[in-house]
Amino acid sequence: MAFPRNSLRAFLTHAKKSLFTAIQSSQKVTIVVGNESADLDSLTASVLYSYIRSLAPPSGAFTPLYIPVLNIPDADIRLRPEFSAVFRHANIDASYLVTLDDVLGVHGTAFRPEKTKIILVDHNSLRGELGKDFATRVQGVVDHHEEEPRIVTDTSPEPRVIEKCGSCTSLVVRTLKPSWESGPGGSSLVSGAAHGQGDTVDNDASVTRNWDAQIAKMALASILVDTANLTAAGKVEQADIDAVRYLEAKINLSPQHAVQWDRTKFYECIDAAKRDIGALSxxxxxxxxxxxxxxxxxxxxxxxxxxxxxxxxxxxxxxxxxxxxxxxxxxxxxxxxxxxxxxxxxxxxxxxxxxxxxxxxxxxxxxxxxxxxxxxxxxxxxxxxxxxxxxxxxxxxxxxxxxxxxxxxxxxxxxxxxxxxxxxxxxxxxxxxxxxx
Ligand SMILES: [Mn+2]
Structure with a gap:
């Protein structure tokens, strides 16, 4: 069964809990994993992919629930001050994330490869610790790096998108936005029927729009950092521009978020957090x-x-x-x-x-x-x-x-x-x- 539309915080809580239950009872799991540099793009691409796909899993999905995994140990999250800045906007913190430690069983039971399907975002071949046991479990790729040899060709029913783009998160937005818009709570942005800010909406819709605005901000953080707020020559692609437009429309649908939204200020805040490495050795x-x-x-x-x-x-x-x-x-x-x-x-x-x-x-x-x-x-x-x-x-x-x-x-x-x-x-x-x- 699909996960009902809810906040990112509720989704991640549910995902993490379900994951541990599934591992302990040897059930199947689908994880969405970013690359081993675990930068902001890898984080937001995996979270966004998991969230949207769990709202509307395709027929033939390995499991209805998709779980984002950060491809680093727990302890390394502290090296990324920009994560905390983004977490604040999305109303979550590091404890909501599943990390490499969880997959490898540092805290308990390790994942069983034969019960696991992996979707790669922000890379297209599984290396490092995960590559040893899980490389054959890949079913789905959304990435903006040079294509590696021997990568999986048939990923159905998951996408296989590898193309140049400023941010991989933009490609996830483009690939999955029909699912984000479908079902209860969808805002019909895809058909162009976007409402302007300040439209009167019923209570449920307004709560949903607040959730969507939080998630949109999280996704925007990566796209803006990766493209220097859409100014980086040679990096920005149409998919980045379209994704920013689409995500900003989601923010503008929520009066609460729209009123204080300032894209340049938001970009500068996340970028400054990323550069704040003075405390690191x-x-x-x-x-x-x-x-x-x-x-x-x-x-x-x-x-x-x-x-x-x-x-x-x-x-x-x-x-x-x-x-x-x-x-x-x-x-x-x-x-x-x-x-x-x-x-x-x-x-x-x-x-x-x-x-x-x-x-x-x-x-x-x-x-x-x-x-x-x-x-x-x-x-x-x-x-x-x-x-x-x-x-x-x-x-x-x-x-x-x-x-x-x-x-x-x-x-x-x-x-x-x-x-x-x-x-x-x-x-x-x-x-x-x-x-x-
Ligand atoms: Mn990337």
Whole structure:
């Protein structure tokens, strides 16, 4: 039976409770899982997909209830201050979410793969911990990353949507909005019969519209952050623009939310929360938005960081008399060793003092990754418009950033093509690793 229309808070409470009952009694479960960087887009895409699909499950659905899963352990939620900002608008908190710990049975019974179906949002191949046991259980993909080889082709009755878009949440909105509008409480926005704010509606409808407005705000948070409030050149697609228009119409249907709605202010508030990483340690900052791949049996890790490298270097708490650059290299080396990485990249984004959006790229490679790192440097220089870059606390020994056969290979660039994010840079690195044998 479909879940009756209710608030996100009620839905998540019901989903989490039902999930544990199902696991304990060995019943089937359908989970909707974002990628292992577990950024805001992955969170909102999985929650939105689960919520809408549970209102109106398709015929042939594995189960009528869809449960969102955050692809990180409980403890890592604290690394994402932007989540708290979004939770406040959606009237929930971290305790409402199901995490990787729950799936792997850290708190009790683990999921049984044969009883589980997985829908991927914001990635299209299951890696990491979940990939080991659950890769064959995927049935449904909505994603905006480069398509991986060997991904599932027949996902019926779930969608298989992989296309370029600023935010994956926009694709979820577009794919599922007919279900959101159908059934009791639907607002008929799809047929264009949107009501203006302030229309007289009966009590039930007004409660429903408040719930919808909360969920719309949650979804908007990702789309606005991923597209810099629809201004990021080369990132914004029609689906983003349409989704923002549709979700704002939902907010405007609720007089209570419409009256204080200011899109720019809302974007600035969530974006500021995302950049508020001052309280995090060096390692936490690298872990906050991290992805890992394996090519030719070599592991690649890439961290996205919302502050410049100089900020990261200041986070090192080691002996002040020791050389900052050496400590930086050692700390990065420790992070790599803990994950058996051959190549590690840190991609930073920040706004310069003159208001210009900028990107830095730091790469460190073990000797077994020298060939791939060189190949990447040669190939990507033109494509990413890489320029040699000096960072005050990390450039006292410029020679040490040159390739050498001993010790780690290191390089700092300014990435002048700022339109290329990890979505484009990681595939270039992986290609270099595949080719450099
Ligand atoms: Mn995404």
């Amino acid at each position: 060096f390692e936490d900052i690298l872990r906050k938005d991290y992805k890992q791949w394996t090519e030719n049996e070599l592991n690649l890790g890439v961290s996205s960081v919302v502050k410049p490298l100089g900020f990261l270097a200041e986070k090192i708490t080691g002996n002040p008399s020791e050389d900052k650059e050496d400590q930086f290299v050692t700390e990065i080396g420790d992070f790599m060793a803990a994950r058996s990485l051959t190549i590690f990249a840190v991609m930073t984004t920040f706004t310069s003092s003159s208001g210009e959006f900028q990107r830095e790229l730091y790469v460190q490679a073990l000797s077994s990754g020298h060939a791939a790192a060189h190949r990447f440097a040669a190939q990507a220089k033109e494509q990413l418009k890489l320029e040699d870059h000096a960072v005050a606390s990390l450039s006292e020994k410029p020679g040490s950033m040159q390739p050498s056969s001993e010790g780690p290979w290191r390089k700092i660039w300014l990435q002048k093509d700022v339109s290329k994010s990890r979505k484009q840079v990681a595939p270039l690195m992986r290609r270099a690793m595949k080719e450099a044998i």
